[in-house]
Amino acid sequence: MESRPPSLAERFLCFFLKQELLEEVLGDLEEDYNATLREHSERRAAILYWLQVFNYLRPFAIKNFQSPEIYPAMFSHNVKISYRTILKNKTFSLINIGGLALGMTVFIFIALWIYDEYSFNKNHEHYDRIVQVMRRDISPDGVRINSSLTGGIAVELVENYSNYFEYVATTFFRPSPGLLFYEGEHYREMGYYFQEDIPHILSLNMIQGTRNALENPSNILLSEHLAKKIFKEENPMGKTVSLISGTDLIVQGIYEDLPENSTFGEVEFIGSMALIYNENRPYVWNNYNMKGYAKLKDNVSLSDASLAIKDLMKPYRDVEDNPRELFLIPMKDWHFYATNQFGEQVTSKRLQFIRMYGLIGIFILLIACINFMNLNTSRFQNRGKEVGVRKAVGSSRPEVMTQFFTESFLYAFGALVISLVLVFLLLPTFNNFAAKELAFEWGNPLFWILNVGFCLLVALIAGSYPAVFLSSFKPVKALKGNLRQGKANKRFREVLVVFQFAISIILIIGTITVYEQIQFAKERPMGYQTEGLVTMTGSSLVSQNFKVLRSELKNTGSIKEIATSNYPLTNTLGNNGGFRLPGSSTEFPISFNTIYVNPEYGEATQWELIAGRNFSRDLDNGSSNIIVSESAVEAMGLENPVGQQLDAKWEFNGHSSFTIVGVVRDMIKGSPFDEPVPLMLFASERGMYHMFIRTSPGVPIEEALSDIEDTFNKVVPEHPFEYAFADNQYLTKFKAEEQIGGLATLFSALAILISCLGLFGLSAFMVTQRIKEIGIRKVLGASIANLWLLLSKDFGQLVIIACFIALPVGFYVMNSWLQGYVFRIPMYWWIFAIGAVSCLVVTMLTVSYHSIRASLANPVESLKSE
Amino acid sequence: MKETKLGDFEETLLLIVGILDKEAYAYKIAEEFKDQLERSVSIGAVHSTLNRLGVKGFLTSKMGKQIAERVAGENAFMKSPRKDIKS
Numbered sequence: 004m005e006s007r008p009p010s011l012a013e014r015f016l017c018f019f020l021k022q023e024l025l026e027e028v029l030g031d032l033e034e035d036y037n038a039t040l041r042e043h044s045e046r047r048a049a050i051l052y053w054l055q056v057f058n059y060l061r062p063f064a065i066k067n068f069q070s071p072e073i074y075p076a077m078f079s080h081n082v083k084i085s086y087r088t089i090l091k092n093k094t095f096s097l098i099n100i101g102g103l104a105l106g107m108t109v110f111i112f113i114a115l116w117i118y119d120e121y122s123f124n125k126n127h128e129h130y131d132r133i134v135q136v137m138r139r140d141i142s143p144d145g146v147r148i149n150s151s152l153t154g155g156i157a158v159e160l161v162e163n164y165s166n167y168f169e170y171v172a173t174t175f176f177r178p179s180p181g182l183l184f185y186e187g188e189h190y191r192e193m194g195y196y197f198q199e200d201i202p203h204i205l206s207l208n209m210i211q212g213t214r215n216a217l218e219n220p221s222n223i224l225l226s227e228h229l230a231k232k233i234f235k236e237e238n239p240m241g242k243t244v245s246l247i248s249g250t251d252l253i254v255q256g257i258y259e260d261l262p263e264n265s266t267f268g269e270v271e272f273i274g275s276m277a278l279i280y281n282e283n284r285p286y287v288w289n290n291y292n293m294k295g296y297a298k299l300k301d302n303v304s305l306s307d308a309s310l311a312i313k314d315l316m317k318p319y320r321d322v323e324d325n326p327r328e329l330f331l332i333p334m335k336d337w338h339f340y341a342t343n344q345f346g347e348q349v350t351s352k353r354l355q356f357i358r359m360y361g362l363i364g365i366f367i368l369l370i371a372c373i374n375f376m377n378l379n380t381s382r383f384q385n386r387g388k389e390v391g392v393r394k395a396v397g398s399s400r401p402e403v404m405t406q407f408f409t410e411s412f413l414y415a416f417g418a419l420v421i422s423l424v425l426v427f428l429l430l431p432t433f434n435n436f437a438a439k440e441l442a443f444e445w446g447n448p449l450f451w452i453l454n455v456g457f458c459l460l461v462a463l464i465a466g467s468y469p470a471v472f473l474s475s476f477k478p479v480k481a482l483k484g485n486l487r488q489g490k491a492n493k494r495f496r497e498v499l500v501v502f503q504f505a506i507s508i509i510l511i512i513g514t515i516t517v518y519e520q521i522q523f524a525k526e527r528p529m530g531y532q533t534e535g536l537v538t539m540t541g542s543s544l545v546s547q548n549f550k551v552l553r554s555e556l557k558n559t560g561s562i563k564e565i566a567t568s569n570y571p572l573t574n575t576l577g578n579n580g581g582f583r584l585p586g587s588s589t590e591f592p593i594s595f596n597t598i599y600v601n602p603e604y605g606e607a608t609q610w611e612l613i614a615g616r617n618f619s620r621d622l623d624n625g626s627s628n629i630i631v632s633e634s635a636v637e638a639m640g641l642e643n644p645v646g647q648q649l650d651a652k653w654e655f656n657g658h659s660s661f662t663i664v665g666v667v668r669d670m671i672k673g674s675p676f677d678e679p680v681p682l683m684l685f686a687s688e689r690g691m692y693h694m695f696i697r698t699s700p701g702v703p704i705e706e707a708l709s710d711i712e713d714t715f716n717k718v719v720p721e722h723p724f725e726y727a728f729a730d731n732q733y734l735t736k737f738k739a740e741e742q743i744g745g746l747a748t749l750f751s752a753l754a755i756l757i758s759c760l761g762l763f764g765l766s767a768f769m770v771t772q773r774i775k776e777i778g779i780r781k782v783l784g785a786s787i788a789n790l791w792l793l794l795s796k797d798f799g800q801l802v803i804i805a806c807f808i809a810l811p812v813g814f815y816v817m818n819s820w821l822q823g824y825v826f827r828i829p830m831y832w833w834i835f836a837i838g839a840v841s842c843l844v845v846t847m848l849t850v851s852y853h854s855i856r857a858s859l860a861n862p863v864e865s866l867k868s869e
Numbered sequence: 870m871k872e873t874k875l876g877d878f879e880e881t882l883l884l885i886v887g888i889l890d891k892e893a894y895a896y897k898i899a900e901e902f903k904d905q906l907e908r909s910v911s912i913g914a915v916h917s918t919l920n921r922l923g924v925k926g927f928l929t930s931k932m933g934k935q936i937a938e939r940v941a942g943e944n945a946f947m948k949s950p951r952k953d954i955k956s
Contacts, residue, residue, distance in 0.1 A: 031896035031912050059915030063920045
């Protein structure tokens with residue numbers, strides 16, 4: 004069979020080509036097609052045919068082609084008329100511009116936020132070559148991805164993989180703020196102890212000194228910010244600062260501050276790891292206490308390097324099963340890295356938030372645009388005459404449309420100016436709220452181009468429907484004054500209103516659910532008392548004087564007890580597995596939160612003992628007696644926990660077999676939305692750098708604090724008096740959720756406000772249109788209530804339809820959000836009821852303003868004219 | 870009247886039209902162009918240039934008779950009134 008040119012292409016050609024050329028061109032192209040077919044495949048001929056067709060998209064060949072004519076006079080005329088229309092009805096214009104401005108403000112904020120998230124870490128010069136070394140633990144239960152490495156890995160990477168990596172540097176897995184002393188002042192700052200090559204990897208911009216300064220372990224690098232803080236005007240180079248341990252470090256470099264939105268943004272000083280370890284690259288294989296970073300060589304691909312180091316750990320592990328593999332993640336993935344239980348990379352929560360907020364931003368902008376459409380098209384009778392006159396004197400439809408687009412552009416431009424001012428004013432508040440350092444890039448031309456583009460886009464979206472609808476009027480009908488909006492147009496507007504309210508209702512439901520969830524978790528019993536508990540960081544100095552300190556504190560009368568521990572109260576650091584029942588060879592498959600506490604820990608935290616006894620100073624200090632939590636008992640499946648013996652693989656507190664002496668209620672130390680972590684506590688008094696001071700009941704906290712300060716100044720004057728309140732620390736656990744809650748509230752309030760603004764305008768026009776009808780009804784005896792119902796019920800119906808759409812969608816979205824929490828509320832029916840009813844009430848209130856005013860008006864006023 | 874200008878491509882096409890004489894229609898011209906210059910050109914481009922040359926008065930066109938191997942109807946032949954060619 005003879006092959007034919009693609010019929011779709013032919014149809015397309017027929018669609019746009021001038022009639023008189025059609026036959027000739029079809030013939031030419033087919034000849035070409037057949038010629039190609041003789042030498043090439045059918046596919047190729049078809050593609051070439053398409054190309055030829057597209058090449059006929061030229062002015063001379065296209066049907067009804069009119070070269071765009073630009074009349075500057077028309078343009079200025081359009082602007083002038085639009086300007087007058089805007090001024091003519093001030094309330095209407097204000098509602099229009101205000102709504103758009105609010106929508107745009109929200110959108111700009113969200114855009115700035117997303118931009119900030121995506122530019123994370125981009126400041127580093129070798130952004131595309133910096134990698135983090137990660138570990139993949141494969142076991143029968145699944146795959147766990149971990150970032151902790153052993154020191155030996157770094158040594159291997161440097162020595163045997165130098166053809167892949169230019170620089171390798173590790174730091175401690177858990178950095179904590181360090182204390183720096185200079186001339187009697189102390190500074191608590193975040194500092195990392197790195198191996199010497201880190202300035203090269205991060206491409207630190209050295210203001211003073213060189214990137215090689217860390218080769219000498221007694222050197223220290225300071226951020227510009229910290230250097231200014233410590234040394235003010237002095238030249239910091241060569242000055243000596245000391246650590247709390249008494250070690251003196253020489254400032255040998257000042258680097259430019261890293262921006263807030265980077266992984267190392269919080270780092271204020273960088274010390275040498277050799278200082279802590281006494282050797283630069285410890286060759287250790289059993290302690291996973293480091294994180295590793297590296298810079299790839301220029302000609303090495305990430306996947307090659309990643310594959311090369313995969314089995315690096317194999318020779319250094321005794322057990323053959325449960326392999327541990329290494330791999331690399333590039334810097335661009337650090338911020339959004341998340342994996343599932345199979346070790347596969349998944350969309351992280353953070354990325355989900357970004358998408359969710361992006362979506363909300365777009366929706367709010369859409370709501371604002373819909374407002375604009377509704378308000379403008381509802382005034383069709385006012386604009387009808389204008390369109391009629393324009394068309395009668397010879398305007399074509401595109402010209403009338405240009406007029407309306409000019410108008411919507413003016414509105415959008417006005418709104419943009421207002422929203423930029425708003426963004427400028429609200430930026431500090433927003434930064435505070437979202438814990439960000441967003442900046443407005445006024446000087447960046449790209450910023451302005453984007454803004455103008457954004458403005459045009461909004462004008463185009465918002466102006467499209469009004470322009471199409473209003474320019475479609477037949478001049479004769481329009482001038483006669485009997486314009487009807489078609490059923491389809493009315494329906495379309497109603498769909499838009501339903502859409503607006505559906506989004507508003509979903510946002511309300513979301514807000515309430517988030518708040519309920521936070522409240523629920525806050526009210527969860529935490530297993531200890533944070534109120535009246537002051538926490539402080541200790542030091543070796545404090546440990547040495549602890550006995551004196553304790554008795555002095557208790558002597559003041561305002562302090563009931565003081566306890567110490569090796570980890571803070573409100574986190575779950577220190578996880579260890581390897582416990583088993585004596586005589587059993589199988590270990591419990593879970594890891595416990597193992598912490599060392601002094602014997603008074605229970606007194607100070609006021610935990611709830613449910614079986615056995617508390618630690619006592621005489622019996623338990625340094626002993627093999629342990630206290631476990633309820634969930635630990637459950638996880639081990641013990642019937643009578645008190646007195647139960649346990650064996651461990653490792654040594655804890657100098658023992659490897661233990662006796663449970665007490666069971667406490669679960670303590671919420673980790674996320675309050677998760678299952679409690681099984682606890683295992685050992686009594687000890689060594690190396691405890693966290694203090695918990697319980698104030699006596701009834702003593703005002705200020706009094707207690709001043710007593711503590713006095714005591715500390717008396718006993719350990721060198722120790723800086725810095726404290727925090729345990730209840731505040733506990734509340735920080737809700738930060739992320741409260742941020743979502745806060746933003747959700749803000750967004751739903753704005754969505755409703757914008758929707759109501761639109762409705763307010765719509766109802767005003769509806770009432771003016773029906774003013775005569777209302778007059779007649781009133782004359783014939785309709786009551787105010789009757790009229791109110793008549794005028795409001797249309798809108799009420801729309802909101803009810805919106806509810807039917809919003810409820811299932813809201814249920815689905817919020818349900819999937821809640822699934823992310825172990826400890827969660829059910830989907831309460833009343834949340835949905837509140838969402839729907841509140842939206843209905845707000846709508847009715849908005850609409851009622853006009854309908855009641857119209858119902859109250861004297862019918863004579865509306866009927867006497869004509 | 871404004872001076873009429875002739876571009877490179879236009880001139881080449883005009884020459885090809887002269888060579889092809891009665892056979893000069895868009896497809897043939899494009900093919901000839903490719904053969905002579907070893908550069909491919911789309912039929913659309915040729916067509917639009919022929920059109921422009923027509924507007925400038927270098928060419929006139931008329932519909933020729935159906936050629937046997939062509940399935941679609943008639944073809945428009947381009948014919949150059951030689952007197953108009955400026956050198």
